[in-house]
Amino acid sequence: MIKDASKDLLKRSLGWMTRIHPITLESGRILLPLYSDGFNFSMVAISDDDGTSWRPSLPIVGRGPIQPSLAVKKNGNIVAYMRDSGDAPARVHTSISTDNGESWSASQKTDIPNEASVEVCVLKDGIWAFFGNDINDGRYQLSLYLSDDEGSTWKWKELIEYDADRRGSFSYPCMIQTSDGFLNISYSYSLGEGKKTIKHVVIDPKKIAQ
Numbered sequence: 001m002i003k004d005a006s007k008d009l010l011k012r013s014l015g016w017m018t019r020i021h022p023i024t025l026e027s028g029r030i031l032l033p034l035y036s037d038g039f040n041f042s043m044v045a046i047s048d049d050d051g052t053s054w055r056p057s058l059p060i061v062g063r064g065p066i067q068p069s070l071a072v073k074k075n076g077n078i079v080a081y082m083r084d085s086g087d088a089p090a091r092v093h094t095s096i097s098t099d100n101g102e103s104w105s106a107s108q109k110t111d112i113p114n115e116a117s118v119e120v121c122v123l124k125d126g127i128w129a130f131f132g133n134d135i136n137d138g139r140y141q142l143s144l145y146l147s148d149d150e151g152s153t154w155k156w157k158e159l160i161e162y163d164a165d166r167r168g169s170f171s172y173p174c175m176i177q178t179s180d181g182f183l184n185i186s187y188s189y190s191l192g193e194g195k196k197t198i199k200h201v202v203i204d205p206k207k208i209a210q
Contacts, residue, residue, distance in 0.1 A: 002039055002061065011038025016045075019117060020069040021174065031057075031101045033080070035066040040085055042068045044101045057097075062086070062107025065093035069120045071128060073150050076100070081120045081130065081151075082107060090115040090136040094151075112145075112154075119175040120151075121183070129205060130154065131173050131185060139169045142187065146209055158208045160185075160201065167192040170199075181206070 005011045014037060022032040032045040032054070042065055044057040060068060064086020071079045078101055082093040091109035116139050118132030130145040142161040145154040161170040173187040182202050189199035 002041065005039050008038065011036075014038045016043070019067045019172070020119065021176075023070050023072065025072065025100060027100070029100060031070060031078070033068040033070060035068065035082075037066070037085075040064050040066065042066055042080070042082060044068070044070075044080075044097075044104075046101055057101050058103040060095045060104040060107060062093055062095070063109075065095065065107035067117050068095070069118055071120045071122050071151065074126075079120075079151060080104065080107075081118050083117050083132075084109070084114050088136075089113070092118055092132065115139075116171045117173065119173045119185075121175050121177060123177050123183075123205060124181065127205060127209065129175065129177075129183060131160075131175050133171060138166055139171045140166045142170045142173070144183075144185075144203065144208065146205060148209075156208050158203075160203075161189075163191065177205075 016034040020033045022030050030047040035042040042060040045054045047054050065082040066085045067083045068080040078097040080095045084090040092112040092114040093107040095104045095107040097104050113134050113136040115136050116133040121129045128147040128151050133139050134143045135141045140163040144158045146156040147154045169190045171188050175185045186200045190196040
């Protein structure tokens with residue numbers, strides 16, 4: 001499918017899009033997640049000179065992994081969590097880099113349902129936070145997951161948005177941890193009827209873990 005897409009001049013001209021914020025490694029290397037709707041896979045832009053110049057990583061390929069969000073493990077490996085834009089069942093994809101973002105394993109589907117953008121953040125105390133639409137029939141639900149084993153399991157879950165009528169749409173999250181330890185999350189928010197806005201929520205992850 002990727003080879004066929006590469007022959008399509010329109011898909012080749014659409015370029016690469018950003019969605020998730022970049023991360024900076026201990027070495028100072030900046031990794032900026034990118035994805036292509038035309039090719040239906042992802043890659044990472046790499047800068048070793050504070051953003052003056054950039055070069056591409058090898059691609060993150062699989063059955064539709066797009067819009068990667070990056071988390072660094074204690075051993076230095078980097079895990080990409082991605083939206084599923086491939087075949088059913090729709091699940092969050094993951095891929096691992098063991099060489100500081102230069103190359104990536106073929107993406108694998110997790111057990112978390114998904115058909116929209118996700119976000120992951122490594123907190124100061126080592127807890128991992130994952131935020132996204134953990135359903136596969138719309139965008140009417142958003143949940144926050146917490147892990148104390150670097151994403152191997154997600155022991156805590158908090159429902160942040162849910163529309164019982166399933167007409168709401170909550171998506172495209174951005175999540176950071178501020179100096180007070182709280183999670184600040186923004187995302188698109190709509191309850192239908194053409195009314196749309198951006199919602200900002202502040203969450204204490206320690207209360208969820210308790």
